[in-house]
Amino acid sequence: MMKRTKLMLTIAGGAIGLALANPAAAMFQRDPAYEQARANGQVGERMDGFLGVVGNQPQAIVDLVSDINIRRRANYTERARSQNATIDAYALTQGCLLIARTQPGEKYQAPDGSWKTRTSAPPERDSRCPPM
Amino acid sequence: MIHAKMKGLGLVCGLCLLGGCVNVNAPSDKIVIELNINIQQEVIYRLAADVEDNIDANPDIF
Numbered sequence: 716m717m718k719r720t721k722l723m724l725t726i727a728g729g730a731i732g733l734a735l736a737n738p739a740a741a742m743f744q745r746d747p748a749y750e751q752a753r754a755n756g757q758v759g760e761r762m763d764g765f766l767g768v769v770g771n772q773p774q775a776i777v778d779l780v781s782d783i784n785i786r787r788r789a790n791y792t793e794r795a796r797s798q799n800a801t802i803d804a805y806a807l808t809q810g811c812l813l814i815a816r817t818q819p820g821e822k823y824q825a826p827d828g829s830w831k832t833r834t835s836a837p838p839e840r841d842s843r844c845p846p847m
Numbered sequence: 848m849i850h851a852k853m854k855g856l857g858l859v860c861g862l863c864l865l866g867g868c869v870n871v872n873a874p875s876d877k878i879v880i881e882l883n884i885n886i887q888q889e890v891i892y893r894l895a896a897d898v899e900d901n902i903d904a905n906p907d908i909f
Contacts, residue, residue, distance in 0.1 A: 743907040786908045804886045808894040843888040845895045
């Protein structure tokens, strides 16, 4: 009886532990303003793994982009170090995958540097990008 | 004997001053130094799995 209770407690403890281990960041989704700017095509995914301002946009959009890019840079710096890679290589890989994940209607930067609107077709990406 | 050697040395030095013993001409072609700053495809392939995890773990910035 005692043994069983102990086992149950261990299982319950494990479940709580797992729930707590889940990083808080994963619970936050995109800021609604950021989500809207993406859908509107005011911002786009650059080849280099950073967010870009598409054309002339209000200051609020420019600020939103630079805020996200500061956080992305911090993230890339940390992840690149743990992977023994350069920040540029890590960021470029991010660009490959982030462009691959864009939704139809969103903007992305093509290898020639121009902004393209994502359709249902695969996006134009750097030749070094892994297959989608 | 020593004197003769000194004389010889003096002559060599004189030549150095006159004509320049070592003549280095800069090549007319541009010198291209290839730094290994190219990001290789194999590196991108290696990082792809970690990048996938990263995007999933940080939906607020991606």
